[in-house]
Amino acid sequence: MPNNILITGGAGFIGSYLAEHFLAQGQHVRVLDNLDPQVHPLGPPPYLSPDVELIVADVRDRSALNDALDGIEIVIHEQFRARRSPTASS
């Protein structure tokens, strides 16, 4: 019986590797990620497995977080706020 796993920030570098790992184990993986434009300027990353259930929302959105937690047994928190590069600021 697969576990239901939620990875916050799961579209990012570490989270997407974890998602692949758990999918390969036969687990069900849901990702909650706001696709921060600083990290994902081109939108959803092509490396994120299509087998992931992707919810595009901010972890600070309580309603979205509650929905994302529905049926979840394990939460892995990899959400990370990228620091704005000094050269990118105006």
Ligand SMILES: NC(=O)c1ccc[n+]([C@@H]2O[C@H](COP(=O)([O-])OP(=O)(O)OC[C@H]3O[C@@H](n4cnc5c(N)ncnc54)[C@H](O)[C@@H]3O)[C@@H](O)[C@H]2O)c1
């Ligand atoms: N990358 C490394 O080498 C490394 C090494 C050790 C530890 N870590 C830790 O692992 C964690 C993740 O790092 P990473 O390299 O995967 O970062 P990342 O920037 O690649 O991924 C973070 C993800 O969080 C998402 N995100 C940002 N703010 C969000 C919000 N408010 N709501 C929902 N999603 C949001 C982004 O869109 C992105 O997909 C961090 O805590 C980092 O310190 C990373």
